[in-house]
Amino acid sequence: MKTNQTELMEDLYNLLLNPATRDWERSQIRTAKIGIDSGANFDDQIANLEAILRPLALRNNLTPDVTDFYLKITNSALAGSSFDLSVHYQKDPPNQARAIFAGGCFWCMVEPFETKPGIISVISGYTGGHMDNPTYEQVVGGYTGHVEAVEIIFDTHVWSYKELVELYWQLTDPTDAFGQMADRGSNYRPVIFVANEEQRLIAEQSKLDLAISGKYKHPIMTAIEPATTFWPAENFHQQFYQKNPRRYKKLKRSRQQFLAFQRMQMKLRHGWRR
Incomplete structure (x- = not known):
């Protein structure tokens, strides 16, 4: 794993406490953490968790913070550092x-x-x-x-x-x-x-x-x-x-197309008024 174990364990703990984590997500994360705490192989537990989360991740249906975690454990290029607020x-x-x-x-x-x-x-x-x-x-x-x-x-x-x-x-x-x-x-x-x-x-x-x-x-x-x-x-x-x-x-394309159509209607309406 490119991300160190200590950092991922902190992520798991924070996701368990995060009120935005869905109950189903929390139960899967809790299972992985309990397994690690009980002495199971760390990489195996994270790999199992990734496989369980994958179907929802592919449909963009994980909650935001769990999505960030999923991107991190899959070493995705989308997993950047936290946004500077x-x-x-x-x-x-x-x-x-x-x-x-x-x-x-x-x-x-x-x-x-x-x-x-x-x-x-x-x-x-x-x-x-x-x-x-x-x-x-x-x-x-x-x-x-x-x-x-x-x-x-x-x-x-x-x-x-x-x-x-x-x-x-x-x-x-x-x-x-x-x-x-x-x-x-x-x-x-x-x-x-x-x-x-x-x-x-x-x-x-x-x-x-x-x-x-x-x-x-x-x-x-x-x-x-x-x-x-x-x-x-x-x-x-x-x-x-x-x-x-x-x-x-x-x-963006869908939004622009809608606004372009709306502006075209405006021009036509002004033309008719003339």
């Missing part, structure tokens, strides 16, 4: 600010921002809910009131908040209050979370400008809400487009 917890210097946007699955909301010059960090996470430290399973299940969102830390010398809001409109369907594209449910609703009065005024004016532009046949439904605690998502979800490029390309 330190910038999320640091106080912003004078030339930095933050924007929080929700626009459907956060897997598709990172790359369009992160690859732009002047963007310092884009973190996937959960916000707008009513419980602390929510897990992906809880949020997707609709138990916490959170939405999937991205926290964008940007250089104010390069980007203005207004420019980021304008880019956000290009990535989402603002007429859909109940999700985005194939992502349905309250946890996927589009929201601009504003940190202060200045951001609120900019977001509201931008939304008003979009509404009176006549680009959309239906009302603009994107909510503007005060920012609350932003909880970073599990490591598996951070920079998903880099870790899972093939899967991300399919999701």
